[in-house]
Amino acid sequence: YELTQPPSVSVSPGQTARITCSGDALPKQFVYWYQQKPGQAPVLLIYKDTQRPTGIPERFSGSGSGSTVTLTISGVQAEDEADYWCQSADTSGVHWVFGGGTKLTV
Amino acid sequence: QVQLVQSGAEVKKPGASVNVSCKASGYRFTSYYMYWLRQAPGQRLEWMGLINAGTGYTKYSQNFQDRISITRDSSANTAYMELSSLRFEDTAMYFCARGFLIGSGLYGGAYWGQGALVIVSS
Numbered sequence: 001y002e003l004t005q006p007p008s009v010s011v012s013p014g015q016t017a018r019i020t021c022s023g024d025a026l027p028k029q030f031v032y033w034y035q036q037k038p039g040q041a042p043v044l045l046i047y048k049d050t051q052r053p054t055g056i057p058e059r060f061s062g063s064g065s066g067s068t069v070t071l072t073i074s075g076v077q078a079e080d081e082a083d084y085w086c087q088s089a090d091t092s093g094v095h096w097v098f099g100g101g102t103k104l105t106v
Numbered sequence: 107q108v109q110l111v112q113s114g115a116e117v118k119k120p121g122a123s124v125n126v127s128c129k130a131s132g133y134r135f136t137s138y139y140m141y142w143l144r145q146a147p148g149q150r151l152e153w154m155g156l157i158n159a160g161t162g163y164t165k166y167s168q169n170f171q172d173r174i175s176i177t178r179d180s181s182a183n184t185a186y187m188e189l190s191s192l193r194f195e196d197t198a199m200y201f202c203a204r205g206f207l208i209g210s211g212l213y214g215g216a217y218w219g220q221g222a223l224v225i226v227s228s
Contacts, residue, residue, distance in 0.1 A: 032214035
């Protein structure tokens with residue numbers, strides 16, 4: 001199945017950025033969010049819909065219900081400029097599915 | 107700390123095979139899945155398959171079913187991904203990613219390797 005993200009989001013420093021991810025199967029599986037800067041590997045920002053791994057700043061948060069979830073970045077900083085990917089899994093929980101990615105411009 | 111170190115860049119001719127390695131450290135290798143993904147230039151991440159590093163059980167994406175093999179050497183804490191019958195469109199960055207504890211019900215990439223660029227060119 002597919003996950004849908006907006007291709008781009010643009011905010012000024014200090015503002016709040018919200019990136020959505022939509023998919024019919026989202027209510028059945030957890031969502032994960034990654035940040036990827038040019039030439040680098042993705043970094044896990046959010047797992048299990050809302051949980052933040054150790055070391056990820058509190059300004060990153062995940063929320064949502066039903067078929068749409070949201071990554072919120074509060075007090076956006078210049079260093080947050082990157083691509084953001086949402087990921088979930090199929091009904092078996094094994095096969096990962098990614099959204100098309102959102103380029104955040106600060 | 108958890109580290110995944112992948113092998114270096116490769117240039118291959120169409121029809122050849124490529125083998126990418128992923129050496130893990132900083133955790134109990136056999137307690138986690140290792141996933142393989144790729145990302146073509148400017149494209150989204152694509153899931154290729156996984157291996158249960160404890161049992162060796164594998165699961166592959168149907169997109170690569172006939173061309174991919176994922177293995178591991180538990181004694182060396184290393185996972186391998188071989189892709190055969192390479193095509194021009196296989197040019198991409200290939201990543202390994204360690205998942206969450208097997209049995210946790212979580213299916214995401216907690217830690218990622220640095221990536222290995224594979225270029226398919228005649």
